[in-house]
Amino acid sequence: MSELINQLSEDAVDLLIRLIKTPSYSREETDTAGLIQAFLIGHGIAAQRQQNNVWATSAHFDANKPTILLNSHHDTVKPGVGWTHEPFGAVREGDKLIGLGSNDAGASAVSLLAVFLYLQGQGNAFNLICAITAEEEISGVNGIRSVLPQFGEIALGIVGEPTGMNLAIAEKGLLVLDATAYGKTGHAAREEGENALYKALDDVQWLRHYQFPRLSPLLGPVKMTVTQISAGQQHNVVPDRCHFVIDVRTNELYQNQGILDVIRANVQSEIVARSTHLNSSSISEIHPLVRRGVAMGKQIYGSPTLSDQSMMPFETLKMGPGQSARSHTPDEYILLSEIRAGIRDYIELLAGFTF
Numbered sequence: 001m002s003e004l005i006n007q008l009s010e011d012a013v014d015l016l017i018r019l020i021k022t023p024s025y026s027r028e029e030t031d032t033a034g035l036i037q038a039f040l041i042g043h044g045i046a047a048q049r050q051q052n053n054v055w056a057t058s059a060h061f062d063a064n065k066p067t068i069l070l071n072s073h074h075d076t077v078k079p080g081v082g083w084t085h086e087p088f089g090a091v092r093e094g095d096k097l098i099g100l101g102s103n104d105a106g107a108s109a110v111s112l113l114a115v116f117l118y119l120q121g122q123g124n125a126f127n128l129i130c131a132i133t134a135e136e137e138i139s140g141v142n143g144i145r146s147v148l149p150q151f152g153e154i155a156l157g158i159v160g161e162p163t164g165m166n167l168a169i170a171e172k173g174l175l176v177l178d179a180t181a182y183g184k185t186g187h188a189a190r191e192e193g194e195n196a197l198y199k200a201l202d203d204v205q206w207l208r209h210y211q212f213p214r215l216s217p218l219l220g221p222v223k224m225t226v227t228q229i230s231a232g233q234q235h236n237v238v239p240d241r242c243h244f245v246i247d248v249r250t251n252e253l254y255q256n257q258g259i260l261d262v263i264r265a266n267v268q269s270e271i272v273a274r275s276t277h278l279n280s281s282s283i284s285e286i287h288p289l290v291r292r293g294v295a296m297g298k299q300i301y302g303s304p305t306l307s308d309q310s311m312m313p314f315e316t317l318k319m320g321p322g323q324s325a326r327s328h329t330p331d332e333y334i335l336l337s338e339i340r341a342g343i344r345d346y347i348e349l350l351a352g353f354t355f
Contacts, residue, residue, distance in 0.1 A: 072160030108160025108320030162322030218302030
């Protein structure tokens with residue numbers, strides 16, 4: 001079995017190199033989806049594809065067994081300034097593999113594919129579905145959300161993101177709100193009009209100082225930040241409209257809709273949510289998979305970064321090789337040793353697991 005794991009690890013690294021060399025910005029993942037599909041087919045697996053999402057189901061699927069979803073993404077952000085290596089070069093320097101998407105989340109994606117290939121034909125107490133999906137970086141409608149209904153009931157999800165193979169058992173959610181305060185124009189030199197900017201500033205003060213009462217031991221408080229504001233057309237006209245944007249990071253003790261209701265009840269401005277589906281997620285510290293991970297020496301923590309966990313209406317654990325701090329940075333990299341160790345850790349976590 002050790003020889004098989006070693007071979008699958010090398011296959012995973014080879015696939016990651018090809019993925020890095022193939023641009024896959026969000027909504028432009030056609031070519032990398034083809035690589036992933038071909039990889040599975042080349043290993044004798046009947047891969048399915050919808051748009052740029054690729055998945056496979058374990059052999060001998062048994063509807064009486066619970067199903068575990070292994071999921072990661074193959075889209076990337078666009079490279080920022082400061083790269084000293086070619087982002088699509090897949091440059092190797094000793095143990096280091098440098099390239100866009102190597103850490104976030106190519107290493108997790110290829111590791112989960114290797115784990116699926118290792119486990120899928122064995123007599124597990126669960127079914128496996130491995131889905132490598134698109135549009136994660138933009139929380140897009142054609143990513144994981146679009147294919148989840150085809151998977152049936154999922155008992156547990158493992159979401160591959162760079163966590164150092166520690167256990168992120170909670171993840172912050174996100175609300176982005178467009179707020180508009182309304183007033184009435186008038187001449188700035190006279191006592192005329194109703195200043196929408198002043199109304200907005202009153203609301204901003206409330207947003208700055210209000211604290212939601214439920215504090216998460218893993219994720220801390222709900223955090224509200226006003227990040228953009230604009231008003232007025234010229235210096236001598238009282239503005240009749242002021243628009244501002246609110247970034248809200250939620251904890252697992254609240255649903256986004258409930259947060260939105262509280263904000264609307266306490267401000268004058270009109271509040272429109274860009275979406276409410278990016279909820280915070282969590283899994284119990286006493287879940288048997290979490291306890292198994294802790295017994296392996298893994299640390300548990302709450303993650304401040306958003307992932308496709310937010311789209312999944314079932315218990316999920318975020319776990320993968322690499323480090324979150326490397327994501328979206330110049331000269332992003334993964335260590336090949338992290339991939340090999342990650343595959344072995346995933347297998348140790350899941351082999352023989354029962355709910």
